[in-house]
Amino acid sequence: MVVTPTISSSSSVEDISSQQINILKAADDLYGGVRVEMKEPIDYNDFDTLLRTSISHWREQGKKGIWLKLPLELANLVEAAVKQGFWYHHAEPTFLMLVYWIPRTDHTLPANASHTVGVGAFIMNNKREILVVQENNGRFRGTGMWKLPTGIVDAGEDIGEAVIREVKEETGIKAEFMELLAVRQSHDLSFGKSDLFFVCMLRPNSFDIQKQDSEIAAAKWMAFEEYAAQSYIEKREHFNYIAKICAAKIDNDYIGFGAHTATKASYQRKKSCLYFNNNGGLVVPDNI
């Protein structure tokens, strides 16, 4: 079958010329598959027929994976796709991504995002006091425990940007990123996903605390030794290690990973950042 796809007036449908068969408008991906993004409302039965015809067409073309993006407004089409053999790949607040695998082999589609990412800030003034907070929510709420400012790294956000943003939001303190001191990987947190938590050292550029009221119950500068002596830190192995790492850093006895922003591939809007131990310019000159 010779097909010459042309784009029809409808944004989601294209017309295969010689036989006047309508199929869904699709873009080829780099792995022998196609991507379909539905945008306009369409009747359930019309979509059902179009999808069936389209799959046949792509099968004849030897296509592999089919990605189908349905915006929240077109939730009425989800059932039709699932009945034809699609399954869920991932979802965000405004859309659902479904996939289908045409070959008779196991699929080789990439996995969904698997980790949430968090940051904690170790930030000290010149009196050996560190910035600590008490939160309005979470497991230490109401316990009187002081903790490092922490937060979530969003998709598209650098670890270093995220930790600076969280410190500013929670305490009003302006700071700059110095080093990754440690990384913790935990499992079985939100929704069966895993979590990576980066302990970051920051240098403060301001010192007057303006706490955020909605999330933060209290914020202050606290003597490091007082922070580290809190019972919840002494009792929990990893908190204890992190406090020891910070203590070693204070004494200039610890080297973490510095940030080296560098390459950006053509398909990326933002540069990648590599974190490593560049102790004294050992790996690359320190002035990059």
Add this chain to the structure above:
Amino acid sequence: MVVTPTISSSSSVEDISSQQINILKAADDLYGGVRVEMKEPIDYNDFDTLLRTSISHWREQGKKGIWLKLPLELANLVEAAVKQGFWYHHAEPTFLMLVYWIPRTDHTLPANASHTVGVGAFIMNNKREILVVQENNGRFRGTGMWKLPTGIVDAGEDIGEAVIREVKEETGIKAEFMELLAVRQSHDLSFGKSDLFFVCMLRPNSFDIQKQDSEIAAAKWMAFEEYAAQSYIEKREHFNYIAKICAAKIDNDYIGFGAHTATKASYQRKKSCLYFNNNGGLVVPDNI
């Protein structure tokens, strides 16, 4: 209104006693919300009514977030939930999780997983040769470039476990985890998510290569200098840095982050792992 929820015979519905109102069976979460997991088939209109009644009930109870988990088999119910104001939170191959926020304030529901996580293995034999592969797919396919074995870290999998598994799968080589050498964060990769890539040093415990045919075109031990001199490594800043880090490691001039498996919270099935620079037992005794 006094309600005394009792569990009815249907697994997804409960009966609010005195008034004989049916609502969806729900479990309280730790943040003032409820979680509903639909399992049994139910008619669209029956579900629509039950969901409406349930939301009213939870609103009267002062509940906040509603989590609604719909298995793939119940895709027919997605539209009903969306029409009542639910939106998508996340999806996995077998289910879709929707959310709804009852209060008139901005929601404080946690974000979906934001990062994919990858690993690369730096693994050397006693002839200063490193284990390298050529892949059947991906952007270096057919280029003749030799690269470190790489792979994806699954949710629930330790970074150290993942890199050992990938090396074994791709090359048959058995190895043990030594150190994280570097971490790269990249953006705008799959599905708008970001990616964390951990360069790991492993020590080989076997040396005969048995390559996997489906993903790997070729695998061999290659002189490190020959690997590092490949043009794609010299030209790409981060690949170049990573090669320099490996070279420094070979010369015992580099300290990365070792793995320290330790704490497990009561709600976790698996221990967390903290990676840090424990140079000579500086932070914690090295024999843990």
